[in-house]
Amino acid sequence: MLKRLLLLLPLLAGPVQAAEPDPRVLSFRLPEQIPWGPVTANGNQQSVLVGDPAKPGFYAVMVRWLPGHMSRPHFHANDRFITVLSGTWWMGTGPRFDPGSTLAVPAGGFVTHYGHGIHYDGAKDEPTVLLIVGEGPGTSTPAESK
Template sequence: MKPTSRPWRRLTILLAFTAATGVAAAAELNPAAVAYKLPDQIPWGPVNAAGAQNAVVVGDPSKPGFYMVYNKWTKGNHFSRPHFHPNDRYIVVLQGTWWVGTGPKFDPASTTPMPAGSFVTHFAKQIHWDGAKDEDTILLIMGEGPATSTAAEEK
């Protein structure tokens, strides 16, 4: 190796380090302009008995007003039972396949698959049920609270 190549190597390393730290500094956002949570900062609750897990990202679904909730259905034929809500709800399937059924009779074999990217509206006071079969499914649910649920299953 020539003795003159060593200073160039050091300069190249110094420039690369400066560029990398400059990019990191440029990525800082003004908290007065933007609020964000990275995926590992989303406040997921525990998995409930039906195999679902929730994370509130905007508002409070138990109170009047707009809310947004992530809902994760864990794989393994986990479903809600037939129920309805007092207000319309708007759902985007973010990951996996979500299986949706309607009516008071619970029958997972009769559900319709909604793949990632699907948009679904649950209309107020209309009976539905849903869940995941063989893969985890993540939904973004939006609506006006309070987001109560009323059981409506025919046995």
């Protein structure tokens, strides 16, 4: 038995090479390969992962909010499902913009934005990254009361 183990030892100690997955089975991007768009006037960046949020059909995007930026009250035509990947995301509801009344959702939290529900959101003290999935088109309609 010991002799067999000694014969296997060189095989176990040799270099391990990771196999490339079959591209017909799966695709992946490492964090440094995710293409982020430019920073918008709202202070966020977007990376489209799957689909096209401007067209009908399923989409998945990541949104990175920069600290100190929030959207103004708005709504989306369709439900959206959001997971906070990093940072803290701050949310408020209703047509009156009041960042002081927002609720903090930490990394790991999950939120559903129901279609036509007026809300506003963003990051306060730290960058925040979200994963948003939904059915397009993912329109955003301003709804702020002045």
